[in-house]
Amino acid sequence: MLHNIKLVVFDLAGTTIYDDGSIALCFQQAMQQFGYTVPVDVINPLMGYKKPQAIQLMLEKYEPDASKITAELVATIHEQFEQNMIDYYEQLPVVQALPNAERVMMALQKAGIKVGLNTGFSRAIADVIIDKLGWMYHGLANYLVASNEVPAGRPHPFMIQRMMEQAGISNPKEVIKIGDTEVDVNEGKAAECLYAIAVTTGAFSREQLLPYTPDFILDDLAELLPILQIEA
Numbered sequence: 001m002l003h004n005i006k007l008v009v010f011d012l013a014g015t016t017i018y019d020d021g022s023i024a025l026c027f028q029q030a031m032q033q034f035g036y037t038v039p040v041d042v043i044n045p046l047m048g049y050k051k052p053q054a055i056q057l058m059l060e061k062y063e064p065d066a067s068k069i070t071a072e073l074v075a076t077i078h079e080q081f082e083q084n085m086i087d088y089y090e091q092l093p094v095v096q097a098l099p100n101a102e103r104v105m106m107a108l109q110k111a112g113i114k115v116g117l118n119t120g121f122s123r124a125i126a127d128v129i130i131d132k133l134g135w136m137y138h139g140l141a142n143y144l145v146a147s148n149e150v151p152a153g154r155p156h157p158f159m160i161q162r163m164m165e166q167a168g169i170s171n172p173k174e175v176i177k178i179g180d181t182e183v184d185v186n187e188g189k190a191a192e193c194l195y196a197i198a199v200t201t202g203a204f205s206r207e208q209l210l211p212y213t214p215d216f217i218l219d220d221l222a223e224l225l226p227i228l229q230i231e232a
Contacts, residue, residue, distance in 0.1 A: 004174060005194065005228060007167050008108055009116040009160055010101075011179035012129060014047065014202020016117070016221070018096040022088055023047065027054070030081035034073070036062045047203045048181030050120050050153025052078045078122075085125045095132040098201050100222040105140040111230045114167050116143040118159040120183075123149055143167065155186035160193065178224065180204055185212045197224070 013019045024043045031038045038058050046054040055077050059069045089095065105115050117135070119126050123146035135141040143163045147153035150162055160177060169175060176195045177188030180202025188196025198214035199221065200206050206217055216227060225231070 005113055005176060006169050006174040007114045007116055007163065008176045008178065008224075009118055009163060009188075009193075010105075011048065011181070011184050011202075012117055012119040012121065012126065014180035015178060015184070015199055016098055016101040016105075017129065017133070018098055019202060023085065026084035026088055027051075027081055030077055030084055031055075031058060031062075033080055034077055038062060044203045045182070048120050048154050048179060048183040048187075050147035051081060051122065053153060054120070055081070082122055082125060085121065086128055089125065089128045089132065092132070095129055097133065098221065100220055102135075102140060104221045104224055105135070107225055107230055108228075109139065111228075113228075113230075114142045115140060116145070116160075116163040116167070117141050118145045118147075118163065120147050120153055122146055154181075154183035155190055157187060157191035160187060160191040164191075176228075178218075178221075182209070182212050185209070185214045188214075195227075197227075 010016045013023055024040045027043050028038055028040060046057060052074050055074050063069050108115050126144060126146045130136055130144055136144065143166050145159045145162045147159065150158035152158055160175065164175060172192040173194045175193045176197060177184065177191065177193045178197045178199060180199050181204055185196045185198050195215040197216045197218060198209040199218045209217055218224060
């Protein structure tokens with residue numbers, strides 16, 4: 001096993017679970033309900049951000065009157081988005097894991113490496129997703145931290161640092177971060193993880209990820225195992 005890794009932190013949507021575009025659509029609908037028409041191609045690059053921050057950024061782009069961009073407006077739109085997402089996942093018959101995600105998690109567990117999940121979603125949304133998947137119950141994942149449980153979301157390192165505290169890890173070089181967006185990569189770097197790894201299964205293509213210089217870019221999570229010298 002490589003470098004005595006003790007914890008691998010995975011993003012959720014686009015990294016370990018399939019996103020068919022419904023998340024961006026829920027975002028678009030929430031903005032539309034308050035009079036803002038935001039194209040999906042503007043929403044997608046913001047997918048990894050803490051969602052109130054993403055809403056703030058969209059308002060700054062689409063609201064010409066800066067005085068209307070208040071904390072109350074951001075919170076109200078976020079509440080609508082959160083409800084849209086909870087309704088979507090509760091009605092979804094099955095939350096679909098991305099190819100090899102569960103196999104990789106199981107291989108890490110067998111190798112004695114803890115698995116953490118973090119997300120730009122709120123805890124309320126994340127809990128619905130994880131409950132449907134059963135990953136915590138079945139021992140595939142050990143920790144879950146959502147962006148509203150820490151002072152600031154990605155690209156700040158706080159979610160990873162919270163998980164390190166929970167796992168009793170003090171050395172970030174014993175941790176790897178994996179995600180599908182710019183802010184996932186920068187979160188791993190900010191936390192000083194051994195590797196900040198990107199995947200092409202979500203919001204960003206390989207070409208879009210390259211400028212952020214991840215340590216590796218994976219097309220399939222199964223590619224992680226040989227990097228860590230772990231057998232499937």
